Amino acid sequence: MEESKVYISVIVPVYNCVQWLQECIESVLNQTFREFELILVDDGSTDGSAEICDKYAEKYVQVKVFHKENGGGAGEARNYGLRVSRGEFIVFLDSDDCQHPELLQNLYDAQKKKDYDLVICGYQFLDDHDQTGEEFCLKAEDIIGRENIIDYFISYYPDGLLGYPWNKLYRRSIIEENEIVFPKMRRLEDGIFNVAYFQNIGKLCILEQPLVNYQVNSQVLLRKLPYDFYENMKIFSKNYYSFLKRNHKNRKDNERPFVIYFLNDFVCCLENILANNWPDKSYGEHKAYIKELRHEKLVRYMLKDTTCVPRYSRLILKLFKDQNILLLRAIIRIKLWMKSHLKKIFAILKKKVN
Numbered sequence: 001m002e003e004s005k006v007y008i009s010v011i012v013p014v015y016n017c018v019q020w021l022q023e024c025i026e027s028v029l030n031q032t033f034r035e036f037e038l039i040l041v042d043d044g045s046t047d048g049s050a051e052i053c054d055k056y057a058e059k060y061v062q063v064k065v066f067h068k069e070n071g072g073g074a075g076e077a078r079n080y081g082l083r084v085s086r087g088e089f090i091v092f093l094d095s096d097d098c099q100h101p102e103l104l105q106n107l108y109d110a111q112k113k114k115d116y117d118l119v120i121c122g123y124q125f126l127d128d129h130d131q132t133g134e135e136f137c138l139k140a141e142d143i144i145g146r147e148n149i150i151d152y153f154i155s156y157y158p159d160g161l162l163g164y165p166w167n168k169l170y171r172r173s174i175i176e177e178n179e180i181v182f183p184k185m186r187r188l189e190d191g192i193f194n195v196a197y198f199q200n201i202g203k204l205c206i207l208e209q210p211l212v213n214y215q216v217n218s219q220v221l222l223r224k225l226p227y228d229f230y231e232n233m234k235i236f237s238k239n240y241y242s243f244l245k246r247n248h249k250n251r252k253d254n255e256r257p258f259v260i261y262f263l264n265d266f267v268c269c270l271e272n273i274l275a276n277n278w279p280d281k282s283y284g285e286h287k288a289y290i291k292e293l294r295h296e297k298l299v300r301y302m303l304k305d306t307t308c309v310p311r312y313s314r315l316i317l318k319l320f321k322d323q324n325i326l327l328l329r330a331i332i333r334i335k336l337w338m339k340s341h342l343k344k345i346f347a348i349l350k351k352k353v354n
Contacts, residue, residue: 009085012038014050025052040064079181185232
């Protein structure tokens with residue numbers, strides 16, 4: 001394929017995802033838009049994913065594979081992909097997700113209408129059995145002007161479609177000119193990347209169609225996070241509040257969506273600490289760490305008002321504030337077991353509790 005015809009680089013970080021990788025790659029190769037390259041960045045996979053990548057690269061000229069030592073997570077793999085890719089526009093995709101055949105064409109066509117700096121689409125859940133579920137889309141609209149875009153971003157970030165990297169068409173020149181990179185974090189790095197990107201754009205287009213299938217696999221359901229996930233949350237929060245300050249936005253008037261997101265993520269943090277994921281950690285170590293979190297300045301600030309989150313989250317946060325660790329652990333483990341083993345019943349209970 002000639003260099004002049006690579007308009008879009010699709011960058012996929014790959015790490016031990018053999019179960020879903022082939023379907024992910026095929027969804028890109030089946031795009032109706034053809035002037036793209038597929039960049040697969042293998043982050044030291046050990047389960048056969050690297051070999052799958054190599055086979056596709058041998059067969060398709062559009063597929064390029066780069067192998068690197070494990071480290072830095074998906075964010076560092078995306079940074080690597082940005083360095084070696086050459087498309088005018090960038091689309092990211094996770095290795096367990098899939099693109100609708102019309103995704104690239106729709107994003108590209110929308111971009112060309114008014115030379116947008118960013119185009120965003122919706123997504124749809126897809127479970128282990130390839131059953132499609134709930135759709136998440138924003139209302140179709142154009143947002144022109146930096147101040148209008150900042151206000152829109154604050155309204156929907158981070159607990160919405162704006163924090164993800166895989167439902168967007170980015171302009172490479174904006175990324176390069178502003179030296180925007182994914183920070184070296186194991187979680188929440190994509191949100192920090194998008195904060196920096198939205199800071200530097202003047203034209204935004206929202207498409208209402210769900211054009212990405214987001215895979216809800218067993219790993220996502222169990223929500224295993226780094227044990228020190230809270231440290232990532234602190235960096236994430238500092239980054240967001242600095243963003244508000246840089247844009248002269250009053251903190252109290254603009255922080256509510258972020259506070260809701262933080263509290264829900266903090267519940268996930270507590271679930272992660274007290275789940276059965278850490279055989280090398282004793283109950284005493286869990287208890288000591290949770291006690292440390294209770295005295296964190298950021299946590300105390302965010303816990304001033306928990307009425308904005310669902311009932312389950314309010315219960316977990318109250319038990320945390322009261323330091324009732326035994327009951328907290330029991331409720332969390334029951335919830336996670338039901339989420340994994342009784343999915344239909346869990347879904348019904350979740351609607352009632354929320």
